[in-house]
Amino acid sequence: MISKGSILEGSILEGKICFVTGSTRGIGWAVAREFARQGATVILNSRQPGGTLEERRLQLEQEFFRPAHGLAADAIDGAAIQGCYKKIFKQFKRLDVLVNNAGILQDALLGMISEATIRCVIDTNLVGSLIHLQEASRLMARAKSGSIVNVSSIIGRFGNEGQSVYAASKAGVIGMTLSAAKELAPKNIRVNAVAPGFIDTDMTRQLPEDKRQQRLAGIRMNRIGTPEEVAQVIVFLASDMASYVTGQVLGVDGGMIV
Amino acid sequence: MSSLEKLQAAFVSAIGVPAAANFEELAYGQTSGWDSVAHMTLVNEIETGFDIMLDTNDVIGMSSFIKAREILGKYGVVFA
Numbered sequence: 194m195i196s197k198g199s200i201l202e203g204s205i206l207e208g209k210i211c212f213v214t215g216s217t218r219g220i221g222w223a224v225a226r227e228f229a230r231q232g233a234t235v236i237l238n239s240r241q242p243g244g245t246l247e248e249r250r251l252q253l254e255q256e257f258f259r260p261a262h263g264l265a266a267d268a269i270d271g272a273a274i275q276g277c278y279k280k281i282f283k284q285f286k287r288l289d290v291l292v293n294n295a296g297i298l299q300d301a302l303l304g305m306i307s308e309a310t311i312r313c314v315i316d317t318n319l320v321g322s323l324i325h326l327q328e329a330s331r332l333m334a335r336a337k338s339g340s341i342v343n344v345s346s347i348i349g350r351f352g353n354e355g356q357s358v359y360a361a362s363k364a365g366v367i368g369m370t371l372s373a374a375k376e377l378a379p380k381n382i383r384v385n386a387v388a389p390g391f392i393d394t395d396m397t398r399q400l401p402e403d404k405r406q407q408r409l410a411g412i413r414m415n416r417i418g419t420p421e422e423v424a425q426v427i428v429f430l431a432s433d434m435a436s437y438v439t440g441q442v443l444g445v446d447g448g449m450i451v
Numbered sequence: 452m453s454s455l456e457k458l459q460a461a462f463v464s465a466i467g468v469p470a471a472a473n474f475e476e477l478a479y480g481q482t483s484g485w486d487s488v489a490h491m492t493l494v495n496e497i498e499t500g501f502d503i504m505l506d507t508n509d510v511i512g513m514s515s516f517i518k519a520r521e522i523l524g525k526y527g528v529v530f531a
Contacts, residue, residue: 275506275507279504282504328507331494331495331498331504331510334495335495335498335499
């Protein structure tokens with residue numbers, strides 16, 4: 194668990210400018226907190242300006258005694274995403290880390306999925322991530338340095354009944370990671386993904402109890418994971434500790450079988 | 452260095468054309484060395500040189516030296 198408190202000495206993200214999408218709750222919020230604790234300048238993101246985004250920004254500043262920033266952009270709004278990078282460029286002139294986390298979960302059996310649902314999930318989880326990757330890599334290319342961590346899912350690796358659309362979007366994130374890692378390696382930009390298993394977030398709390406129990410039964414470590422446990426793996430991949438790691442998809446799943 | 456010289460220098464560095472090239476004739480996919488990889492290097496050089504960030508549509512639309520000059524005009528770069 195991440196302890197409350199000030200920045201650690203020898204913080205591994207000290208001085209890094211880090212943009213975390215979908216970072217006002219769940220895994221994204223845990224990543225933002227851990228990044229701030231490790232000395233990073235964190236740029237938070239959510240769909241709407243003000244409100245929760247501003248509350249979280251203030252919370253980070255108060256807890257870790259350093260400036261935090263917030264940029265609103267919906268993952269389905271390409272122009273708004275591009276606007277975020279213009280603002281980052283204007284204010285910081287560079288970006289060291291992107292965590293492509295924003296995503297939604299909408300489960301339904303194949304015959305029950307509307308086209309609108311398919312487009313919404315793919316647009317949010319995959320198209321939005323691609324645009325972030327595209328924009329971030331251009332900023333990073335200037336400095337010939339950077340790390341991008343995409344949040345996929347165990348479902349994108351192995352699939353699951355009732356999750357064809359979510360699986361397709363998260364498998365797409367893996368394909369995107371592997372291709373971008375190859376393209377960007379010569380520019381010293383690393384691209385990796387994490388594939389969380391069953392993690393205790395608002396998203397997974399939507400599951401009916403029987404489904405929840407079914408998933409828990411498939412975890413070798415016999416417990417649900419925490420957002421902080423995913424965040425710590427993302428910190429590693431984002432940091433220089435992983436300076437020779439690219440094109441990897443790291444499961445954070447407690448030995449889960451789907 | 453004038454804006455024109457700066458733009459020419461970006462093309463020389465990214466695409467490898469000689470400094471004495473006829474820049475007005477340079478076009479993506481036609482000028483030797485100006486492929487997609489060189490194009491991204493060119494964009495990088497231009498963005499760094501002029502301290503701007505181009506829209507993705509402008510990156511894609513920068514198909515010639517003349518077009519590059521035109522696009523930069525939108526970002527407030529003045530060519531005397």
